[in-house]
Amino acid sequence: MKYLDEYRNPDIARRIIEEIHAVTTRPWVIMEICGGQTHSIIKNGIDQLLPSEIELVHGPGCPVCVTPLEQIDKALEIASRPDVIFTSFGDMLRVPGSEKDLFVVKSEGGDVRIVYSPLDAVDLARKNPDKQVVFFAVGFETTAPNNAMAVWQAHREGLKNFSVLVSHVLVPPAMIALLSASSNRVQGYLAAGHVCTVMGWEEYIPIASQFEVPIVVTGFEPMDILEGVLLVVKQLEQGKAEVENQYSRVVRREGNRPAQDLIKRVFRISNRKWRGIGEIPASGLTLTPEMQDHDAELVFDVADLKVEEPAECISGEVLQGLKKPFECDAFGKTCTPQTPLGATMVSTEGACSAYYLYHRKNGAALKS
Amino acid sequence: MEQSKTRPSATEVNPDSFGQCPLPITEHATVQLSHGSGGKMMSQLIDQLFLWAFDNENLKQLDDQAVLTMNDGRLAFSTDSFVIDPIFFPGGDIGELAVNGTVNDVAMCGARPLYLSAGFIIEEGFPLQDLKRIVVSMSTAATQAGVAVVTGDTKVVNKGKGDKVFINTAGIGVIEHDHNISSHNLQPGDLLLVNGSIADHGMAVLSRREGLAFEIPIESDTAALNGLISEILNAGQGSVHAMRDPTRGGLASTLNEFAANSEVGIRIRESKLPLKPAVAGACEVLGLDPLHVANEGKLVVAVARDRAQAVLETMRAHPLGKDAALIGEVIAEEAGRVSMQTRIGAWRIVDMLVGEQLPRIC
Numbered sequence: 001m002k003y004l005d006e007y008r009n010p011d012i013a014r015r016i017i018e019e020i021h022a023v024t025t026r027p028w029v030i031m032e033i034c035g036g037q038t039h040s041i042i043k044n045g046i047d048q049l050l051p052s053e054i055e056l057v058h059g060p061g062c063p064v065c066v067t068p069l070e071q072i073d074k075a076l077e078i079a080s081r082p083d084v085i086f087t088s089f090g091d092m093l094r095v096p097g098s099e100k101d102l103f104v105v106k107s108e109g110g111d112v113r114i115v116y117s118p119l120d121a122v123d124l125a126r127k128n129p130d131k132q133v134v135f136f137a138v139g140f141e142t143t144a145p146n147n148a149m150a151v152w153q154a155h156r157e158g159l160k161n162f163s164v165l166v167s168h169v170l171v172p173p174a175m176i177a178l179l180s181a182s183s184n185r186v187q188g189y190l191a192a193g194h195v196c197t198v199m200g201w202e203e204y205i206p207i208a209s210q211f212e213v214p215i216v217v218t219g220f221e222p223m224d225i226l227e228g229v230l231l232v233v234k235q236l237e238q239g240k241a242e243v244e245n246q247y248s249r250v251v252r253r254e255g256n257r258p259a260q261d262l263i264k265r266v267f268r269i270s271n272r273k274w275r276g277i278g279e280i281p282a283s284g285l286t287l288t289p290e291m292q293d294h295d296a297e298l299v300f301d302v303a304d305l306k307v308e309e310p311a312e313c314i315s316g317e318v319l320q321g322l323k324k325p326f327e328c329d330a331f332g333k334t335c336t337p338q339t340p341l342g343a344t345m346v347s348t349e350g351a352c353s354a355y356y357l358y359h360r361k362n363g364a365a366l367k368s
Numbered sequence: 369m370e371q372s373k374t375r376p377s378a379t380e381v382n383p384d385s386f387g388q389c390p391l392p393i394t395e396h397a398t399v400q401l402s403h404g405s406g407g408k409m410m411s412q413l414i415d416q417l418f419l420w421a422f423d424n425e426n427l428k429q430l431d432d433q434a435v436l437t438m439n440d441g442r443l444a445f446s447t448d449s450f451v452i453d454p455i456f457f458p459g460g461d462i463g464e465l466a467v468n469g470t471v472n473d474v475a476m477c478g479a480r481p482l483y484l485s486a487g488f489i490i491e492e493g494f495p496l497q498d499l500k501r502i503v504v505s506m507s508t509a510a511t512q513a514g515v516a517v518v519t520g521d522t523k524v525v526n527k528g529k530g531d532k533v534f535i536n537t538a539g540i541g542v543i544e545h546d547h548n549i550s551s552h553n554l555q556p557g558d559l560l561l562v563n564g565s566i567a568d569h570g571m572a573v574l575s576r577r578e579g580l581a582f583e584i585p586i587e588s589d590t591a592a593l594n595g596l597i598s599e600i601l602n603a604g605q606g607s608v609h610a611m612r613d614p615t616r617g618g619l620a621s622t623l624n625e626f627a628a629n630s631e632v633g634i635r636i637r638e639s640k641l642p643l644k645p646a647v648a649g650a651c652e653v654l655g656l657d658p659l660h661v662a663n664e665g666k667l668v669v670a671v672a673r674d675r676a677q678a679v680l681e682t683m684r685a686h687p688l689g690k691d692a693a694l695i696g697e698v699i700a701e702e703a704g705r706v707s708m709q710t711r712i713g714a715w716r717i718v719d720m721l722v723g724e725q726l727p728r729i730c
Contacts, residue, residue, distance in 0.1 A: 008711045008712065010712050010713055048715070049713065222712050338409060358716040
């Protein structure tokens with residue numbers, strides 16, 4: 001089908017793979033930022049077709065995975081209240097909190113509903129004036145404009161019964177944190193195409209030059225990822241460290257300005273805790289004081305809830321590209337998508353779930 | 369379906385513990401929606417509770433129907449309940465589905481379905497006009513499938529204690545051949561055929577669910593497959609080893625059940641899967657794998673390699689099989705595993721759905 005088939009064409013894939021083999025002379029470690037890219041890599045078996053010198057490590061760009069445990073527990077607390085309709089994207093319902101998940105709250109009688117857009121949650125608030133409607137506003141820069149639009153509409157209409165539980169994080173501060181760590185092995189990045197659709201790619205220029213890493217804005221289809229890898233490897237082999245845009249059919253240098261303006265109108269930059277990683281300064285979004293009437297943490301008085309992460313799950317190291325899912329003792333044994341220890345095993349963008357679903361045997365290529 | 373071979377049966381355990389499972393049903397103390405979604409959790413519930421409690425040779429086969437040996441032949445017997453929301457959807461309704469679903473379950477072992485029962489659980493206040501529409505639709509579907517609804521039951525529950533209408537149907541058919549057609553009977557070397565595009569029903573229903581504000585030109589594929597099956601059996605000349613309709617849990621669940629029950633490996637090719645562009649697009653938008661999405665008028669056939677072409681041509685000549693395709697093969701190695709060659713030539717595992725299908729965040 002149009003816009004899909006041409007990016008999954010086996011003949012073009014073969015040509016790009018041959019070119020990657022031809023230009024690669026040394027070992028390189030490349031991180032794809034976004035969990036959507038991780039899943040595309042594992043689902044299509046792209047890693048099986050690359051030269052053995054190239055190691056792809058999987059980045060922190062899975063919004064469900066990095067949402068800290070205490071935000072999940074706040075969601076469970078709010079969703080359990082009788083006067084609340086708690087709305088969320090489907091992914092979040094199976095993420096384990098300290099004791100249960102949103103599915104369990106639903107089976108216990110909580111009114112938990114999957115919505116496909118935060119504006120559907122605003123609509124629910126209009127139709128249910130006697131209920132508090134809460135939307136779980138999770139995600140990176142990609143989902144921020146939609147969530148901002150929902151809050152903006154509710155604010156403009158004076159909808160007092162609509163609020164959002166915010167767990168919004170930003171990519172560039174996380175990249176800087178990873179690159180600054182002494183354990184860092186990453187030499188080049190595939191930046192997250194959809195994040196850059198909103199934000200553009202200018203903010204990656206100082207990161208590329210300061211840390212001397214090539215950064216290629218990359219899409220999600222097999223052709224996109226192969227081409228992104230090729231561009232990063234070419235730069236690495238030539239000793240370059242620039243920002244390039246592979247995903248030019250969607251991403252502009254300046255991004256989507258109206259979307260950025262809307263984000264600024266509703267959110268301010270704040271410190272955020274990342275599940276498995278810890279707090280990163282100025283790495284997230286919080287509602288501005290003007291929008292605080294729509295902040296579920298304040299409406300339901302759960303802002304002070306603090307929860308420690310369990311030690312048994314290594315998802316933090318997986319999210320930083322330090323370990324592969326199959327290096328975890330619990331992987332595929334006590335930790336499966338059905339009984340997840342961490343969110344990386346739940347989300348459709350989590351690295352652990354990608355390996356579990358598509359590459360069970362230690363990530364080794366299945367023989368043809 | 370996954371079965372534990374070491375678990376004690378109900379009759380072997382202490383009677384005092386009857387009603388308590390010998391093993392916990394995963395981590396949950398209460399029934400979750402995922403326990404009914406056709407994936408791994410449902411498989412565990414069946415294995416750990418129902419099979420344990422009702423332990424018998426017929427049930428243990430875990431096929432779509434029980435094959436019962438009578439004095440002078442074999443009968444196929446099956447039941448299914450229908451709780452679909454919405455009850456009217458593009459391409460069909462709950463009544464048509466209730467007839468076709470059970471007809472198909474009976475027919476998958478090569479039986480000729482003859483009689484159905486129909487049980488209705490109706491919520492107080494449900495419009496009689498809608499009930500009539502559903503029943504007329506059942507009657508039409510039964511006539512088309514050549515079966516008669518010969519017994520029934522009606523219960524009305526208080527408002528709020530049900531959701532509009534639930535229908536249970538059971539069906540009986542006669543087996544007029546001597547072959548063993550079962551999910552336990554796949555043979556290495558068999559080829560796998562499907563009678564047309566996958567994931568149509570699931571996406572048609574999803575497109576009408578509350579909150580999903582897009583309309584896609586997709587209709588449910590609900591259909592009674594007994595006519596097609598009869599022609600497949602003629603063309604197969606005894607070489608059809610297994611048939612199953614990939615309903616909830618989609619093609620992925622059916623193939624995994626085939627691989628597990630027959631202790632064989634299965635390989636399919638992504639490029640060979642019939643998929644309508646609109647369905648493919650809707651799955652992409654929602655982040656759903658079409659291999660996990662329900663079908664209601666599709667079947668997968670495992671047939672010996674030397675008869676596969678003849679069966680495929682027969683399927684393509686039938687109105688319900690004109691888009692039939694050869695999607696893969698059965699191998700002796702990798703027992704229990706289903707893998708798929710991706711479009712770009714690599715391989716990946718195809719697993720059963722875990723829990724509910726969840727649309728992704730972004």
